[in-house]
Amino acid sequence: MKHIDIEITAESGLELLTNDEIARLSEDSKDGDHQLFKKCILAVLNSTHITDEISYHNEQLKHFDVEVLQLNKGVKLKIKNAPSTALVDGIMIQGLKEQVFSVLRDIVFLKQELESNARIDFNSSNGCTNAIFHILRNAKALRPGYDPNMVVCWGGHAIPEFEYQYSKEVGYRLGLRGFDIITGCGIGAMKGPMKGALIGHSKQRINNGRYIGITEPGIIAAESPNPIVNELIIMPDIEKRLEAFVRLGHCFVVFPGGVGTAEEILYILGILLHPDNKDTPFPLIFTGPKASAPYFERIDRFIGDTLGAEAQSKYQIIIDDPVGVAKAVQKGVADVREYRKKVHDAYHFNWQLKILWGFQEEFIPTHENMRQLNLSKDQPTHLLAANLRKAFSGIVSGNVKEKGIREVAKHGPYEIQGDSHIMEQMDALLEAFVIQKRMKLNAKDYVPCYKVVNTTKDRKPEVVK
Structure with missing residues (x-):
């Protein structure tokens, strides 16, 4: 691949900065965050190259620089x-140019904003939500005065072509009905719904469609933003990213995926299982083509065996019916609108939803932290969901994130331990992901970054076979 030196000028907000702000921006871009700044911009520029191998980007990074x-x-x-x-x-592709300046905004400029704002506090639950609101407002993602129409689409990046085409068809049916799309901004089941919605919007002459991609620094290189994303937002970490989804979205559609998708499912179920959220309308739909039905049967079984029937009641599964999914989204969003109107909650940001600190605090997946997770049923179900989410988050880190890959290379696989029954279910689910090649794009060379350990109170741990 050829490489070229180029200069580009900012648009969309950053051109309105004072000379003093620009001077600080230039200086701050050279500090300890400079490497992170470079990595995120390189990831954006590599969006046409499909890979989740960190080594590919790191090799390019040796010769890449931004000033x-x-x-x-x-x-x-x-x-x-x-x-x-x-x-x-x-000339740089316009969409990529916009994404590059989104990186500048969220990695460098936003840091200035957060540091200078005494009201921003990432160390408390309310403070964390307020900070997320500030970040989204700074990115101009919050638009008061519009009816709810934001559909969050979750799913894997390492999926077969038929699942990608199905996600695209669902996105098309949503686009025809005027819905905008939020995804994790990568490829696979994140790109498919956006591409389909873009076609649907075009047919309906909707020329202001929104395709919001929400990522975080640890994962952006492994899941580069797809070119359709016209609003890229980089949150500080995975927990803030997940909260941004649930605060912005009005309905959630989950396509087949791997451990990252399982993490997202457990996150949202943990929130919905909290007693304070019992009566909050929150449309959650699992869907895929007919050939993917066993995937959702396996997910549904895992949820039932670990979190119980109440958790299973929080979602519906629709197989091989894109139109049915779109109509279910319509109904769900209408319910959300009526509820928000009734309780006087904003359409553009879900303030009403109760999210505990355990879902907001950054979880750093060291070997010790992974071993210390409480994966037993001697706790409220929503807290078990929160801890299971952290376990899957650690596996995502070990699979595709630079820090996690280094951690596993240095200390060996993460050990995940807990109640015997839960560990057996988790091991079966993870093994299914491996067999179905959902862990990484380069599935044939996949080496597990984890080992599941079965424990009871009366005997030493043993590896589940």
Whole structure:
């Protein structure tokens, strides 16, 4: 692949900064976050290259650099060795250019904003939600005065072509009905719904469709934003990313995926199982083509065996029926609108939903933290869901995130231990993901970054076979 040096000028907000703000922006881009800044921009520019191998990006990173230049009329970025696939006739693709400046906004400029705002507090539950609101507002993602129409689509990046096509068809049916799409911004079941909705919007002459991609620094290189994303938002960590989804979205559609999708499912179920959220309408739909029915049977069985029937009552499963999914979304969003209207909650941000600190605090998947997770039934069900979510989050880290990969390479696989029954169910689910090649894109060479340990109070741990 050829690499090219290029300079690009900021648009959409950053051109309105004062000279002092630009000077600080330039200086801050050179501090300890500079490497992170470079990695995220390189990930955006690599969006046409499909891979989840960190080594690919790290090799390019050795020769890649970005410099923030101060101009009286705004901000300019000087990019060294940009991938040529990000340019057409020597000019950067407009969508990628917008995403690059979203990185500048969320990684560098937002840091200034958060540090200078005494009201921002990531160390308390209410403070965390307020900070997420601030980040989304700063990204202009919050738009008061519009009826609910945001559909969050979750699913895996490492999926077969027929599942991708199905997610695209569902997105198309949603687009025809005027719904906008939020995903994790990567490929696979994140790109499919956006691409389908784009076609649906075009047919309905909707020219202001929103395709919001929400990511976080640890995962952006492994799941580069797909080119359809027209609003890229980079949250500080996975927990803030997940809360941003549930605060912004009005309905959730889950396609087949791997451990990352299981993490998202457990996160939302843990929140919905909290007593304070019992009566809150929250449409949650699992869907896939006919050939993927066994996947959802396995997920449903795992949820029933670990979290129980109440958790299973929080979602519906629709197989091989994109139109049925779109109509269920319509009904669900209508219910959300009526409820928000009744309780005087905002349409653009779900303040009403109760989210505990255990779902908000950043979980760092060290070997010790993974071993210490309470994966037993001697706790409220919503807290068990929160801890199971952390276990899956650790596996995601070991699979595709740079820190997690280094941790596993240094200390060996993560050990996950807990009640015998829960561990057996978890081991079966993870083994199914491996067999179905849902762990990574390069599935044939996949080496598990974890081992499931079966424990009881009366005997030493033993590895589940």
